[in-house]
Amino acid sequence: MRKYNAENERLKLRYEQYLREAKGQDDKSIDKMRAALVKFEQSTKYKPFKSFRVDQARQFKDALSRAKTVRGKPLALTTIDATLRLVKGFFHWLAGQQGFKKVVTYSEVEYFNNNRNDARAAHAQRAVQYPSTKAAHHAFQAMSDGTEIERRNKAMFAFLVITGARIGAVSSLRLKHINLIDGYVFQDGREVRTKAGKTFTTWFFPMHPDYLACFTKWVIYLRDEKMFGPEDALFPQPERRLVNGKFVFDTVSGDIYANGSVVNKVFKEAFAQVQMHPYGAHSIRKTLVQEMNDRHLALAEQKAWSQNLGHENFATTVSSYLPVSDQQQGALIRALEVA
Structure with missing residues (x-):
């Protein structure tokens, strides 16, 4: 044919x-x-x-x-x-x-x-499973950090929680995009694989301090011990080495990944290893929006939280990441006091 x-x-x-x-x-x-x-x-x-x-x-x-x-x-x-x-x-x-x-x-x-x-x-919108902040921290604590690759993976998980960055962006970020002093990541759409090529700044979300400590330690390690420069990857690919006649991949190379599949894999495996549902990396964005809702922030603070996720329109955050189910709708309406 x-x-x-x-x-x-x-x-x-x-x-x-x-x-x-x-x-x-x-x-x-x-x-x-x-x-x-x-x-x-x-x-x-x-x-x-x-x-x-x-x-x-x-x-x-x-x-x-x-x-x-x-x-x-x-x-x-x-x-x-x-x-x-x-x-x-x-x-x-x-x-x-x-x-x-x-x-x-x-x-x-x-x-x-x-x-x-x-x-x-x-x-039609369908419910997407996402981890609670408690579940995410439990999975994070259980991650190993004995090898260089394991430390990279744990820092990657921590970075996802404090930024909610998309996997394409995470896999293409370089050290020059990180500002530890002021606490933010500059997602430059010209160099980083952001959605629709948008450029925006994400300040580190105030989540459990363990996350920021882990991520900070990783960045300092790359800069001070690995002697990586601004153009080197934040979460690099493994480097192939020949040890005792065999190839091993136990160190990082400095090169960025071609796509975000490894980011999703690391995130899912962190939950799977503690016998929890293997949540996708994108689901942490729903976790962060739920955290925003639970904190009962002022409207301006909610708007800032939304922009931190790269949303130009606050309605996107609410409609896409904080939907109200039929059951919640009924409960909320019934709970309202009659004026």
């Missing part, structure tokens, strides 16, 4: 250029677009986009509903909805291109819309 269509590939390259240069999208977003279009092409047996018909959109939606994951399970509603939106975006762009204005109409592109019930279900 044919695995590609040369004409389609040229159009996809033009669309990729449009997304990157006109819309400012990154490689990760473009890769998702390409994967979605390949699924569409598979459903049409790689017919040229110029032969688009409404029936192809219907058939594509049917194909997605029947598709299975590698584990044999149906595709998640969120996956189907995202795939349809990406393909629709391409054909919406295509409808405005020279030579396609009579081939693809904007009204025909609407056939890629998901049905309302599935779209609503795909975007």
Whole structure:
């Protein structure tokens, strides 16, 4: 079976250029677009986009509903909805291109819309498990620090708790971004893998002092004993050494990681080793927002806490990280005194 269509590939390259240069999208977003279009092409047996018909959109939606994951399970509603939106975006762009204005109409592109019930279900907020401050500290205390890599991992866990930084940022930070004297990390979007390339300052959250002490000790160790410079990684990759004829990875190299997968792995394993749920590293952001709520801070203090997490809009912190469940809603309303 044919695995590609040369004409389609040229159009996809033009669309990729449009997304990157006109819309400012990154490689990760473009890769998702390409994967979605390949699924569409598979459903049409790689017919040229110029032969688009409404029936192809219907058939594509049917194909997605029947598709299975590698584990044999149906595709998640969120996956189907995202795939349809990406393909629709391409054909919406295509409808405005020279030579396609009579081939693809904007009204025909609407056939890629998901049905309302599935779209609503795909975007519904779901409860995300996150550790309590007590559980996080318990896991942190149980982490070993006998080797250089173990000390790095423990400092990484501590840093996540006092900053709530995203894993991409944590894996790409360098020593120059840390200010121990004033107590903050400068997340420079030009150099650090922050969300949407945002640049902002995160002051260390006032959590248990053990975290800051551990992290401070690590930074001083890198600067004073390892003699690392400003451009060296804050949480470096291991360095390969040959010991007794075998390669070992027991020291750090100074190089940053290509992505944040190791950060997530370290965080999950810290909880797993004390027989707790293996929380993902991103969940600590919910822990920090819950801590903000529990402290009953003034509105200005809550806003500062929110900005510290990189949220420009305080509503993002409340709606995404501090949702009120149906049970909580009822309890809170019932507890209100009648004026």
